Structures are given as structure tokens and as C-alpha cells.
Amino acid sequence: MELKTEKTVKLVVHSMDNKKKQAPKGNVKFNITLSDEQKLAKQQILGHAFNFVIGRAGSGKTLLAVQVALDMFFKREYNKIIITRPTVATEDNGFLPGDEKDKLEPWLVPIMSNMRKVYNKPEKIQKMVEDDDIELVSLSHFRGRTFDNAVVIVDEFQNLTRAQFRMALGRLGKSSIMIFCGDNQQIDLKDINHSAIQDVAKIKDSQYVYKIVLEDNHRHKAIDDVLGLLTGY
DSSP states (O other), X not given: OOOOOHHHHHHHHHHHHHHHHHSOOOOOOOSXXXXXXXXXXXXXXXXXXXXXXXXXXXXXXHHHHHHHHHHHXXXXXXXXXXXXOOOOOSSOOOOOOSSHHHHHGGGGHHHHHHHHHHSOOXXXXXXXXXXXXXXXXXXXXXXXXXXXXXXXXXXTGGGSBHHHHHHHHTTBOTTOEEEEEEOTTOOOSSSGGGBTHHHHTTOOOOSSEEEEEEOOOOSOTHHHHHHHHHHOO
């Protein structure tokens, strides 16, 4: 019979403590339920490095990306959530004081609103931001960085230039996934031919790439009729 020395016992206890600290938090109850279309898309997203979720206004593309990111973070599949979006000036916001996070915050109001809609615990989300579990990163600070073990969300990617798009693709690190959300009817760039969404058409589905166009409307049903008349949705 093998006797455990005091040192062995301490090592076993230390190992158990580490396992407790790293134990999954389990399933978290969210405030929204994904549609069948979104559930199918989520399954595919989790199996691909680069994901392009395209859809009109109200199709639930950003909400889907946020739900995937939060769900995988709470299950400890990933250590961090990275969020960015291009800051194309469609209105004059004037001088924005503060650090990078403060300056970027107005641009990220929609995606943070979706985050609170999915997981209605604003104090918890704020704590995650403060602890850098959720990191708001401007595209100007993407270059030179590598995002390992993270879910990276690039919202409104139709407003990325082709150069920014290539730069963003190169930031993906080990054990990470990247979700691009966009709508080819909402390009704010002066020249739509410079939009990254033009390049996405050249990228084919593969073991690394998944593309989907969401068709459902999760907002007012009148949107389909009115936007259909205006833009040919």
C-alpha cells in the first residue's frame, strides 16, 4: 500500500484547488432564445475559424454573435471576448475625451445593447469590461496584436476597407474564432467598391470559413415591406 507523504497530500490538494478554479461555470440562462436559423448558424460558427454573418437590419446577426461569445466564455471554452467595429464618421461626434475604451464606446452602443439584451445583468457585463474579459479594441490598435483563445467580433464589417479587412484577418490567434457581422445595404464608405464585403464574395466556404445570410426578421414586420421598396432587399 502506497503511503501519501505530507508533500504528496499538499500537491493533491493544490491540484484539486486549481481544478476548482478552472471548472466550467456551466450553462448560463440567457434572456433570449435563438431562432432555428440562428441555432443552425451557431453550430457552424463554433466549428470554423472565420465566420461571416450577413443580413439586413433586424436579422439578428449581431445578437447571434454576442450570444455565441457570451455562451462560450461562460462555458470557459474561450478566455476573452474582443469587440471592434469601424468608426466611419456619418455624423460629427465632436471631440471625445478619455482613453481608447472611452472614445470607442459611443460606436459600440448597439453591440453592447445587444449584449445586455442577451444577458440582462449589466453589472456583470460592466465587471467583465473592467476586468478585460470583454475588451473593446479600436481597429487602429488591432495591428501588431494577436488574439489567442478568444471570440473576436467585428461588427458592421461592411464599413471596413479592404486593407483593414486583411489586417483584421491576420490578428486571429491560436484556439480563437472570428465573427464578422455585416450588411451590404448599409455601407457608409464613400466608395462602396472599397468595402471589405466585396472581398468576402471571393472567399469560399471551407474547413476554416463559414458564411451565412440570415433571412429572418427579428424586428417589426413592416421593415421587410418598407426596406424592400427602398433598397431592393
